[in-house]
Amino acid sequence: MPDIDLMPSRTTPAPATGTGKPLSVKALRKTYSGVTAVDEVSMEIAAGEFVTFLGSSGSGKTTTLMMIAGFCEPDSGSIVVGGRDVTRLAPQKRGLGFVFQQYLLFPHMTVWENVAFPLQLRDIPKAELRRRVGETLEMAGLSAMARRRPRELSGGQQQRVALCRALVYRPPVILMDEPLGALDKKLRDQLQTEIKRIQQELGLTVIYVTHDQEEALVLSDRIAVMRDGLIDQFDTPQELFERPRTPFVADFLGAANFLPGRLQQQTSEHTLVRLDTGGLLKARPQSAMEGTRVRAAVQPGRLALCPPGDGFCTGTVETVTYVGTLVRVTVRPVGGAATELVRLELPAGRAPALGENVGLTADPANVSVFPDVLPDPESGG
Numbered sequence: 001m002p003d004i005d006l007m008p009s010r011t012t013p014a015p016a017t018g019t020g021k022p023l024s025v026k027a028l029r030k031t032y033s034g035v036t037a038v039d040e041v042s043m044e045i046a047a048g049e050f051v052t053f054l055g056s057s058g059s060g061k062t063t064t065l066m067m068i069a070g071f072c073e074p075d076s077g078s079i080v081v082g083g084r085d086v087t088r089l090a091p092q093k094r095g096l097g098f099v100f101q102q103y104l105l106f107p108h109m110t111v112w113e114n115v116a117f118p119l120q121l122r123d124i125p126k127a128e129l130r131r132r133v134g135e136t137l138e139m140a141g142l143s144a145m146a147r148r149r150p151r152e153l154s155g156g157q158q159q160r161v162a163l164c165r166a167l168v169y170r171p172p173v174i175l176m177d178e179p180l181g182a183l184d185k186k187l188r189d190q191l192q193t194e195i196k197r198i199q200q201e202l203g204l205t206v207i208y209v210t211h212d213q214e215e216a217l218v219l220s221d222r223i224a225v226m227r228d229g230l231i232d233q234f235d236t237p238q239e240l241f242e243r244p245r246t247p248f249v250a251d252f253l254g255a256a257n258f259l260p261g262r263l264q265q266q267t268s269e270h271t272l273v274r275l276d277t278g279g280l281l282k283a284r285p286q287s288a289m290e291g292t293r294v295r296a297a298v299q300p301g302r303l304a305l306c307p308p309g310d311g312f313c314t315g316t317v318e319t320v321t322y323v324g325t326l327v328r329v330t331v332r333p334v335g336g337a338a339t340e341l342v343r344l345e346l347p348a349g350r351a352p353a354l355g356e357n358v359g360l361t362a363d364p365a366n367v368s369v370f371p372d373v374l375p376d377p378e379s380g381g
C-alpha cells in the first residue's frame with residue numbers, strides 16, 4: 001500500500017457535474033520488473049455508474065485502481081477525469097474519493113471531525129460544513145455516534161465513517177478497494193445494501209474492486225472481469241451471465257458446466273452441438289466452424305430435468321444437497337467417454353431422488369459455445 005494522503009488539496013478543481021464521462025481510461029499499462037500487471041486496459045465510465053473490477057488474485061484489479069487514484073504511475077496510457085487529463089497529477093490533485101479495506105481514520109478525532117476534515121481543508125463555510133456533515137452522517141445512520149472516536153466503533157461502523165469522509169465533498173468518482181474485505185459475511189451483506197442505496201440516492205460514480213463474484217453482482221451496473229492484466233469482458237451482470245464471451249467469464253461468474261462435443265450445424269437461429277455423450281444440444285448462434293471441437297457452457301441454474309431420453313443427455317443422480325430454497329444436484333451422464341459430473345441448481349421442490357435416471361434440458365438462449373483449446377481426440381493429437 002503506498003503512502004496515502006486521503007485528503008483533497010485546496011487546489012482540487014470543482015467536481016465535474018453529472019453530465020458527460022466522469023472517467024475515461026485509455027490503454028493503461030504497467031509492468032513490474034518485466035512482469036505485466038496491467039496490459040492495455042481501456043474503459044469509459046458514465047456519470048452515476050457503479051463499475052466493479054472483478055478477478056482472481058493477481059489479475060491486476062488493484063494496480064488498475066491505484067493508477068486511476070494516482071498512487072501508481074502507469075508505464076503508458078492516459079486517465080481523464082471530468083474531461084481533464086490527470087495521468088501525471090498527484091493523487092490529491094485528482095479530486096477523487098477513496099475508501100480502502102483499512103479504514104485509515106484519524107484515531108484522535110471524533111466521527112464528526114473525521115468526516116468534517118475534508119471540508120475544513122477546502123475552507124467550506126461553517127454553516128455549510130455543519131449541514132453537509134450532518135446530512136452525510138444521517139444518511140449512513142451514524143448521527144448518534146458523531147461524538148465517538150474510531151476505537152469506540154465496530155469495524156462496520158468505522159468503514160461507514162470512511163465512506164462518509166469520502167463522499168462528504170462529493171468527488172466526481174469514488175474509488176473503493178475491497179472496502180468490505182475485513183468484515184464478516186452478515187455485516188458485508190448489510191453494508192453492500194447501504195453502499196448501493198447511498199450510491200443510487202446521490203447518483204455517485206463508483207469504481208469498486210473485489211474478488212467476490214456475488215458482491216460484484218449485487219452492487220454493479222457493469223463489471224470488468226479481469227484476467228492476467230486484461231479485461232476479458234466489460235458488461236452488465238446480466239450480459240456476463242447470459243452472454244459470456246470467454247470460457248473464463250462463464251466459469252468465473254456462473255461456475256458453468258462445460259460439455260465437450262463437436263459443432264454439428266450452424267444456422268442464423270441456433271448452433272447444434274453433438275456432445276461426446278451422444279446427445280444433441282441446441283445453443284444460441286455462435287461464430288465457430290462446423291466440425292470443430294467445442295465446449296458448450298451452461299450454468300447450473302439454467303439446466304432443468306426432463307424425462308430420460310427427451311433432453312440432450314441422460315444420466316443418474318449422484319448427489320442432492322439442499323441449500324436453503326435451492327437444491328444442488330449432480331448427475332453422472334451416460335454414453336460416450338465423458339465422465340464429468342453435470343451440476344444443476346433447482347428449486348427445492350423439484351429435487352430428484354438419489355440414483356434416479358433423469359434427462360437434462362436447457363433453453364438454447366442460455367447455452368454458450370466456445371472453441372475447444374484441447375487437442376482433438378479424433379485427430380490423434
Ligand SMILES: Nc1ncnc2c1ncn2[C@@H]1O[C@H](COP(=O)(O)OP(=O)(O)OP(=O)(O)O)[C@@H](O)[C@H]1O
Nearest residue numbers: 032036037055056057058059060061062063064211
Ligand atoms: N509493487 C509491486 N511490485 C511487483 N509486482 C507487483 C507489485 N504490485 C503488484 N504486482 C504484481 O502485479 C500483478 C497484479 O497485482 P494486483 O495487486 O493489481 O492484482 P489484484 O487483482 O488486485 O490481486 P489481489 O486481489 O490479490 O489484490 C500481480 O502479479 C502482482 O504480483
